[in-house]
Amino acid sequence: MFWDSSALVPLILPEARSTVLTEAFNDDRHPVIWWVTSVECHSALVRVARDKRLTRDEARGASERLRAIRSRVNEIGPSDDVRVRAIHLLSAHALRSADALQLAAALAWCEGQPSGETLVCVDQRLRKAATQEGFDLHPDTADA
Numbered sequence: 001m002f003w004d005s006s007a008l009v010p011l012i013l014p015e016a017r018s019t020v021l022t023e024a025f026n027d028d029r030h031p032v033i034w035w036v037t038s039v040e041c042h043s044a045l046v047r048v049a050r051d052k053r054l055t056r057d058e059a060r061g062a063s064e065r066l067r068a069i070r071s072r073v074n075e076i077g078p079s080d081d082v083r084v085r086a087i088h089l090l091s092a093h094a095l096r097s098a099d100a101l102q103l104a105a106a107l108a109w110c111e112g113q114p115s116g117e118t119l120v121c122v123d124q125r126l127r128k129a130a131t132q133e134g135f136d137l138h139p140d141t142a143d144a
Helices: 005-012 018-027 037-050 056-072 080-092 097-109 124-133
Strands: 032-034 074-076 118-120 136-138
Touching: 005 018, 005 037, 005 056, 018 118, 032 037, 032 097, 037 056, 074 097, 080 097, 080 124, 097 124, 118 124, 124 136
Parallel strands: 032 074, 118 136
Antiparallel strands: none
């Protein structure tokens, strides 16, 4: 499965969807992420820590969980293919640039054949675009 940062953040910072997404990640034998996803996840972590919504120990634990995730995933790196796909996606869908790059990386991962492939994401805008591109989604609803 291809994992968007919106689905990985609940693995490092507890929230309502954490259990469902953690189970899915643990069951995924070959999780894949975009090259920048770990930076986005780290950004979420330091933002929450900066706002003092985490103790120092909680922030350290979240950072360790992010390191563990990175050790398990395959990454789709930056490439001309991803950039060209992202530019096309920006014209086709109401996406922000980072989401277009995420979706472009997912399309590169599945070699442009998303039918039967799963994108794990809880961001509504990205979910809509991914569905229109032909991906299956997990969780079934963004509210899970």
